[in-house]
Structure formats: C-alpha cells, structure tokens
Amino acid sequence: MKLTNDQIEEAAYIFEKENGHPGDDYTKRILAESELTVFSSKELEKIIVDGFDKGFYNNSDTKTSAYWALSKRFNHDLIPFFNRRLKSELEAKNSAAVYQLLIALGNMGVPVFNKDREGGSAIYETELNLRDAKEYLKRVNKV
Template identity: 45%
Template sequence: MNLILKFSHHQFTEIAFIIENSNGYSHSAYEKSVIEESELTIYKPAELVQFIISGLESELYEKETDRIAAYWALSKTFDKNLIPNLKSWLKSELENEKSTAVFQILIALDRLDEPVFPGNRTGQAYNEVELNYKYAKNYLKIK
C-alpha cells in the first residue's frame, strides 16, 4: 500500500524549498530556516514529489487553493517526467473552470520548456482568465 500524505500550504512551501535546495538553488536566510525547521526533511525530495502526485491523483486535495500549492511545489522540480501528469491536471482544471489552477499549471509547464505561451507574449498573469484558457486549449489541442 502506498503512503499518501496530505500537506498544508506551509508544508507545500517547505517542500518547494527542499526541492529547490536539492537542485542547488541558493536560498535566503528565511528560506534556509524554513528548511531547517521542517519535519519533512526526513523524506527525500523525490519521495515528497511522489506524495504530492499521489495526493493529486487520489483527489485528496478538494480545494483549488490546495491544488495550486501542490502544482507550484511540483514546478520547482524541473522534472520533464511530470509533463503527462501536468497535462492531465490541466485538462481537468480547464474542464472545471478553475482559472488560477490552470494558470499555475501553465507556469509549471512553461518552466519545463513546454510551448504553453506564445513567443510574443510579454507577460503572464493569473487574472488573464480568457487568455490563459485559450493558451491551455491551444496547448492541449482542444477546440
């Protein structure tokens, strides 16, 4: 049986910092203190990622805000193996009209060099709902 943990918003922040740290990212004193005080450091970053994926796949995170935090933490991995998961979640969030979750997944995919935003776009914002839906549909090839 796979272990599934449900993380709080603060724990997603801890996980993001732990993942960044494992990727060699240089943190501020505050971020370092968050990592040092975290009880989640007993897990390897890859295990934390799997816990998040399992939680998302099992629909453990009913609130959009929880899923947004999960997608944000996963965006720190730079793991292209997450692309199929992110595409699936993007389709689901788009179908359910969860605009901020759609935006966060687009950002995660963009960080993985996926062509989610047109090259001529000068910025990205969560409140550009119709544009973000358009980009998501184009990326997923949905009419």
C-alpha cells in the same frame, strides 16, 4: 500522506535547494524547522502526486500551491501529470491552477503560451490563459 499547505511550501523549498537555490533567510528557517527533510525529493514528489490521485487536494488554493511546489522539481517526467491536471483544471475553469500549470510546463521548455505572450506576466490574463491552455492541449491531443 496528505501534506498541509505549509508542508507543500516546505516541499517547494526542498526542491529548490536540491536544484542549487538555497534560498533566503526565511527559506532557510522554514527548512531548518521542516520535518519533511527526512524525505528525498523523489519521495516528496510522489507524496504530492499521490495526494492528487487520492483526492486530497480539492480546493483551488491547495491545488495551486501543490502545482507550484511540483514545478520547482523541473522533472520532465511530470509533464504527462501536468497535462492531465491541466485538462482537468481547464474543464473546471480553475484559472489560478491553470495559470500555475502553464508556468510549470513553460519553465520546462514546453511551449504553452501563445507566441505573442510572455507567461510570467500573464497571471491576471485569465481568459488568455484559458485560451492558451485549450490550444496547447489541442496540440498535444489532450482535449
């Protein structure tokens, strides 16, 4: 099953709600209209991950949105997936996806950013993000 960009956003809000963040009025409206609420978070996670494996998400914006949504799961079992995808996105020099994957890993306590940087403000520091991703992958032997 291939999710649209809107459905990926819906999945992120479903994940957030499961983690105790019901959201604002906009989020609640999206969830009330969503057809994805019939799926468990685990099923939605699998649908998104499988979508990557099947090549469904091949443009930068969709990939970045899907990584963002998956990051809302805070599922440490996703770390190997994020590591594989980080390596792939780094090789492609897809800076937006690299940044989102660094944030996803960092939010789960994985030390991905250089100790002198704070990741949340690093969105526009493209070269530093690429450097930090490369250094992280070297540390975990994924490069």
